[in-house]
Amino acid sequence: MHKKFDIVDRAIVPGERDNCAIDFYIKPDEGEKQEILKDLDFDEHTLSSALDADEVSRVEFDTDHTFIIWKRPNNYSFDQLLQFNVSSVGIILSKQNLIVILNDEYELYDKRGFNKVTSLFDYFLKILYSTIRHYLEHIRAINLMSKELQSKVNLSLENKYLIMMFNLSESLVYYINAIAANNTVLIKLRNNAQRIGFTPEEIEVIDDLIIENNQCYKQAEIYSTVLSGLMDARGTLVNNNMNTLLKKLTVINVIFLPLNLLASIGGMSEFSMMTLGIPWQISYSAFGLGMLVIGWLTAKILNKMNNGNSE
DSSP states (O other): OEEEEEEETTEEEEOOSTTOSEEEEESOOHHHHHHHHHHTTOOHHHHHHHHOTTOOOEEEEOSSOEEEEEEEEOOOOGGGSSOOOEEEEEEEEOSSOEEEEESSOOOSOOTTTSOSOOSHHHHHHHHHHHHHHHHHHHHHHHHHHHHHHHHHHHHOOOSHHHHHHHHHHHHHHHHHHHHHHHHHHHHHHHHTHHHHTOOHHHHHHHHHHHHHHHHHHHHHHHHHHHHHHHHHHHHHHHHHHHHHHHHHHHHHHHHHHHHHHHHHHHTOHHHHHHTTTSOHHHHHHHHHHHHHHHHHHHHHHHHHHHHHHHO
């Protein structure tokens, strides 16, 4: 999908002319890919990098434009079992044109977040800022979800909630890597700001973005460390809950074992036939004594085996 926009009265509006200032290629089909390769003088590797979710953030400088791979958080879906993912945005920045290549629909031209746009470079920086804010929103949501899951893990012996916590922890690791890679891009943009054509005011915005991104990185790192520690603690808690349950079941079994033993002895019709000529007081007393001797010998053998293993 190819969308065109222009900057009119400091706002982003849909464009109708052929040479609009801003072009969005959202999940381009084969025809649009060929258009990008031909009109923008792209190579297939660069285009594939812009659409590859695993591509690392980077900046490449050319004579008339700058190519940026920027990592952004995906829109969250509740069908993903609390899995937050990141993907790549390919951005071609020049003084006359801004081209954004996305692998899925992502609102980078919402009027509420992109008002008071003074130039293409200003809009480009607003795109970077919006993704940083998006990371922060997701990190706070992950923190709230982890707190909710903690209370459920305390009351449940199922693995479902622990798996959700694993997904959240994995998502934070992806976020930390993506935010750190984006920080490298911001530093390179700052070091080459004059070469690209940023104004002094826009350079100050880049400095602010570096600070915001560093704060976002530290927050994600703290939540990741806390969540990893909580997962270990919750795993131990689940084991303790299971041990407590097994202990209760063992007590119930111990209570009913003597009853089962008495019922079994009382129902031994074959033993009564075998000892038909012997008074039952003597035969059953001998049987009980034999059981005590066998139990004592078994306990001695097990105790000896345990002592041998401990040595």
